[in-house]
Amino acid sequence: MNPKSGLLEPLESLSMTDRVENILREYFTENAFKPGDALPNELEIAQKLNVSRNVVREALSRLRMLGMVEARPRRGMIMAQPDLLAGIEKVLNPFILSKSNQKDIFELRLILEMGIAEFLFARKTQQDLDELEAIVEKQKTLPVLSKEDEIEFHGKLYDMTGNETFQRFQSLLFPVFEHVFATLTTTADHVAPANPVTHYDLFKILNDGTPEEFRKAMHIHLSVYYNSIRR
Amino acid sequence: MNPKSGLLEPLESLSMTDRVENILREYFTENAFKPGDALPNELEIAQKLNVSRNVVREALSRLRMLGMVEARPRRGMIMAQPDLLAGIEKVLNPFILSKSNQKDIFELRLILEMGIAEFLFARKTQQDLDELEAIVEKQKTLPVLSKEDEIEFHGKLYDMTGNETFQRFQSLLFPVFEHVFATLTTTADHVAPANPVTHYDLFKILNDGTPEEFRKAMHIHLSVYYNSIRR
DNA sequence: CTATTATATTTGTAGGACAAATGAAAAGAT
DNA sequence: ATCTTTTCATTTGTCCTACAAATATAATAG
Numbered sequence: 001m002n003p004k005s006g007l008l009e010p011l012e013s014l015s016m017t018d019r020v021e022n023i024l025r026e027y028f029t030e031n032a033f034k035p036g037d038a039l040p041n042e043l044e045i046a047q048k049l050n051v052s053r054n055v056v057r058e059a060l061s062r063l064r065m066l067g068m069v070e071a072r073p074r075r076g077m078i079m080a081q082p083d084l085l086a087g088i089e090k091v092l093n094p095f096i097l098s099k100s101n102q103k104d105i106f107e108l109r110l111i112l113e114m115g116i117a118e119f120l121f122a123r124k125t126q127q128d129l130d131e132l133e134a135i136v137e138k139q140k141t142l143p144v145l146s147k148e149d150e151i152e153f154h155g156k157l158y159d160m161t162g163n164e165t166f167q168r169f170q171s172l173l174f175p176v177f178e179h180v181f182a183t184l185t186t187t188a189d190h191v192a193p194a195n196p197v198t199h200y201d202l203f204k205i206l207n208d209g210t211p212e213e214f215r216k217a218m219h220i221h222l223s224v225y226y227n228s229i230r231r
Numbered sequence: 232m233n234p235k236s237g238l239l240e241p242l243e244s245l246s247m248t249d250r251v252e253n254i255l256r257e258y259f260t261e262n263a264f265k266p267g268d269a270l271p272n273e274l275e276i277a278q279k280l281n282v283s284r285n286v287v288r289e290a291l292s293r294l295r296m297l298g299m300v301e302a303r304p305r306r307g308m309i310m311a312q313p314d315l316l317a318g319i320e321k322v323l324n325p326f327i328l329s330k331s332n333q334k335d336i337f338e339l340r341l342i343l344e345m346g347i348a349e350f351l352f353a354r355k356t357q358q359d360l361d362e363l364e365a366i367v368e369k370q371k372t373l374p375v376l377s378k379e380d381e382i383e384f385h386g387k388l389y390d391m392t393g394n395e396t397f398q399r400f401q402s403l404l405f406p407v408f409e410h411v412f413a414t415l416t417t418t419a420d421h422v423a424p425a426n427p428v429t430h431y432d433l434f435k436i437l438n439d440g441t442p443e444e445f446r447k448a449m450h451i452h453l454s455v456y457y458n459s460i461r462r
Numbered sequence: 463c464t465a466t467t468a469t470a471t472t473t474g475t476a477g478g479a480c481a482a483a484t485g486a487a488a489a490g491a492t
Numbered sequence: 493a494t495c496t497t498t499t500c501a502t503t504t505g506t507c508c509t510a511c512a513a514a515t516a517t518a519a520t521a522g
Binding site for chain 4: 463464465466467468469470471472473474475476477478479480481482483484485486487488489490491492
């Protein structure tokens, strides 16, 4: 934005390990490596790239963490199916995440919550609805809902989307979401809506309503959070 | 599901590097390390944990990749602000992602696209709208929209959410989304809706409509994709 | 008290060593 | 010729040593 903020870049001087990591990923892509394909052994890679085996191992260690390659001790390495969320999972620590990132995650969850309606209606089963009904019936008797109650209800919704990644993704996001909201509520004056939408209301709409009605209701249900977003 | 599929787990025998990585992350969390805090040096960590410096370096190399720690050569290591999406970015390779993960990402983008309405209306500025108008006016003259045109329009929408992570996130997802849809269209019979919603229509609603109208229109706009989702 | 010089520290990189388990090859038995 | 046993080469995981280079600190000189 500010012309001055086009500051002199740190001129990222990549370490050998960084470069080998990049080279390996490019090598895999360009040669269309698929899960199960055998990789050259560590020594061969090191010699071809003219670096020490240490450097190669550090780079491979990173790719192993991401689930991208798998090492079978004494039998060589193969490509593997990476774990989409492994990288994000290790980093979701409110203590070290920037405020900006925390805010982004908070908002991301609100976005997701509004976006799942179509999938819920496309994939709901009677068994899902029965289970969800049991949850909301139980919660109807409670004077106030705990964090666990919230997770139980919304978590069940994510289950019903039938999207495993999404389900896991949101469960990773939730703690950060809670953390952000907890800090927000200390300062922001958040007022409950006049006509709140309860979990039970959402269930009823999901049972015999439309995606549009559901989104509308969900927005009201989340209005406490939506009220906290600003430019 | 199947009782037999409760197969004997691989009994994940963690390597020393895996264990040190976990220990370090726990250590950071439990001691509330914040960005900028100094870390013990490699040798000290190795001695305390009774492992070789190699193992410690491999673990640290992973955390460096995530942006979690930063090593200033010859001055020691400090905590850093991790890059939320660094881990996912390196893994989004359609060649190695599982079909299941690809499908999940495809759906995730549909979810996001529907969920951003509230943020667009809460944060749109006149300048945003002007820029968006320029895009849709240009596209109105085209007989058919290219992939780049799609990216330009939808990318501008993501910009307007004011959520940097979200914006980057979707740009990472887009290539996978395109790849999945390209493979889908070879088999699935996808018919364009009778009354399609164009980018121009979406712009008009964003300009003087409501979030609800926008979501409704966006759903029609994406109906080609939504028609491809099945249980 | 300031300026220069020496020293210690710490990461990045290289290279060597070896255990252990696996698969393949060789040797032996029938 | 076929099957069994033994030997051997391979390869990752782990440990160790070494050193360059740049920084921060301490020591020395002016």
